[in-house]
Amino acid sequence: MRRARVAYSGAIHDAEHCRQGETDALRLEDGRLVREHEVVWLPPLEAGTVVALGLNYADHAKELAFSAQAEPLVFLKGPGTLLGHRGETRRPADVGFMHYECELAVVIGRAARNVSRSDAMQYVAGYTIANDYAIRDYLENWYRPNLRVKNRDGATVLGPWLVDAADVNDPHNLDLRTYVNGNLVQHGNTRQMIFDIGFLIEYLSSFMTLVSGDVILTGTPHGVVNVMPGDEVICEIDGLGRLSNTIVADAAFGR
Amino acid sequence: MPPIRLSGNVYGTLLNHRSALRALGDQVNKPPYGGAPKAPVLYIKPRNTLAQSGDAVNLPASVGELEIGAQIGIIIGKTTCRVTVDHALGSVAGYLIVNDVSIPHPDYFRPAIRYKALDGFCPIGEAVANRESIDPDALEIVTFVDGLRVQSSNTKDSVRSAAQLIQDVSDFMTLAPGDVLTLGAAAPAPRVRAGQTVRIEVDGLGNLSNRFVAAA
Numbered sequence: 001m002r003r004a005r006v007a008y009s010g011a012i013h014d015a016e017h018c019r020q021g022e023t024d025a026l027r028l029e030d031g032r033l034v035r036e037h038e039v040v041w042l043p044p045l046e047a048g049t050v051v052a053l054g055l056n057y058a059d060h061a062k063e064l065a066f067s068a069q070a071e072p073l074v075f076l077k078g079p080g081t082l083l084g085h086r087g088e089t090r091r092p093a094d095v096g097f098m099h100y101e102c103e104l105a106v107v108i109g110r111a112a113r114n115v116s117r118s119d120a121m122q123y124v125a126g127y128t129i130a131n132d133y134a135i136r137d138y139l140e141n142w143y144r145p146n147l148r149v150k151n152r153d154g155a156t157v158l159g160p161w162l163v164d165a166a167d168v169n170d171p172h173n174l175d176l177r178t179y180v181n182g183n184l185v186q187h188g189n190t191r192q193m194i195f196d197i198g199f200l201i202e203y204l205s206s207f208m209t210l211v212s213g214d215v216i217l218t219g220t221p222h223g224v225v226n227v228m229p230g231d232e233v234i235c236e237i238d239g240l241g242r243l244s245n246t247i248v249a250d251a252a253f254g255r
Numbered sequence: 256m257p258p259i260r261l262s263g264n265v266y267g268t269l270l271n272h273r274s275a276l277r278a279l280g281d282q283v284n285k286p287p288y289g290g291a292p293k294a295p296v297l298y299i300k301p302r303n304t305l306a307q308s309g310d311a312v313n314l315p316a317s318v319g320e321l322e323i324g325a326q327i328g329i330i331i332g333k334t335t336c337r338v339t340v341d342h343a344l345g346s347v348a349g350y351l352i353v354n355d356v357s358i359p360h361p362d363y364f365r366p367a368i369r370y371k372a373l374d375g376f377c378p379i380g381e382a383v384a385n386r387e388s389i390d391p392d393a394l395e396i397v398t399f400v401d402g403l404r405v406q407s408s409n410t411k412d413s414v415r416s417a418a419q420l421i422q423d424v425s426d427f428m429t430l431a432p433g434d435v436l437t438l439g440a441a442a443p444a445p446r447v448r449a450g451q452t453v454r455i456e457v458d459g460l461g462n463l464s465n466r467f468v469a470a471a
Contacts, residue, residue: 048301048302049301049302049303051368071369073365073366074366074368074369075366075368076298076299076301076366076368076372077299078264078266078299078428079264079431080428080429080430080431081428113374138294140290140292140293140294140296141287141288141289141364142269142270142288142292142296142363142364143269143296143297143298143363143364143365143366143367144364144365144366145366146294146296146297146366147266147297147298147299147427147428148294148295148297148427151297151299151427151428152427152428153336153427153428153429207315207369207372207373207374208301208303208304208368208372208373208374209303209374210303211302211303
């Protein structure tokens with residue numbers, strides 16, 4: 001099952017993916033069938049705690065000139081940074097380098113405390129795609145990366161679908177691809193993660209209780225490039241769909 | 256006035272009390288930091304950390320002492336995006352006492368989730384509605400461990416005032432009603448062991464009291 005949250009005809013709805021003839025469509029919980037261009041896409045769940053991983057792919061860590069770490073680089077995000085499919089993300093005019101990060105997002109399904117790596121996958125409800133933007137100009141060496149880099153309004157795109165864990169055969173063998181204006185710019189596979197999903201759930205749940213609706217963004221592979229206003233950025237993961245976002249300039253926000 | 260409803264989002268501010276920055280001395284200019292922070296340094300206390308006055312705080316078995324981060328939490332009253340200093344306090348619904356508990360950690364280079372986001376590591380006091388008599392930049396925060404006064408600090412020594420902090424934060428992240436943004440703790444942080452009780456008092460905001468116990 002693939003689920004979404006959308007705004008349609010004056011209200012917010014839970015929806016499921018369905019086929020309408022040859023095209024993808026959504027069935028709202030009240031029975032209405034709507035096409036995917038007719039709705040405003042929201043993040044596919046009301047996320048609780050959002051945990052994000054930095055430098056969790058060896059090639060990306062190398063790209064940023066970091067050596068592999070002994071323990072995961074983890075940071076947290078607030079709800080205001082989350083944005084749905086087909087949204088717009090602002091690029092401040094005064095920055096030199098803003099990049100996307102295509103990531104597998106793991107959604108927790110039940111309370112997890114002191115869970116072992118071998119049991120961890122039982123705590124996963126499903127998966128979605130994240131595009132975790134960063135603005136490198138704002139990096140400082142205090143709790144790095146800090147919220148000005150990683151918790152900006154509308155700079156963590158999530159969706160389009162929350163796909164049930166049962167429908168994902170092997171989350172550790174999924175290709176991730178990012179396209180900017182149709183050109184493939186980032187390509188990796190989740191098997192390249194340094195710390196896999198089971199390890200991350202074991203690690204996190206060893207000191208904090210994860211609960212249903214918490215989300216883990218598992219990091220991004222090699223291939224981040226600067227994006228500019230007007231660019232269309234699409235993050236794609238095998239079996240999870242394509243997550244689209246457009247970069248806009250300050251003017252769109254009245255700045 | 257209706258009761259204040261908290262959103263459960265607590266944003267902490269690091270090194271916003273002058274004593275905290277001063278305690279680092281010349282380290283601030285050395286690797287890995289390379290200079291004092293320019294933007295506010297923020298962190299999130301996630302929902303599993305929230306606790307109330309009276310709740311016990313568990314020390315993990317591997318840890319002998321915890322740090323107490325006694326500070327003021329600003330409760331946001333309305334959607335706050337790109338507010339200026341002049342108008343920032345108009346966004347405030349009230350204030351509360353926050354005890355940002357941490358496992359002592361060696362540096363501030365990487366986000367300290369493993370040290371700060373443990374269950375129950377963010378006791379918060381009663382929300383007190385904003386009123387004329389509360390000046391967020393002149394609040395005396397007094398911390399007692401087992402009844403002994405171990406620290407007092409004043410928000411007048413903040414690097415960023417409450418209004419300045421709200422302005423600088425809301426420039427890149429919108430604050431929502433019920434969100435809490437803290438003003439930062441003073442240094443050196445008091446430390447506590449299992450069996451001790453911490454009480455934090457602030458005139459006009461009441462007190463926040465929690466016992467620290469060894470994890471079962």
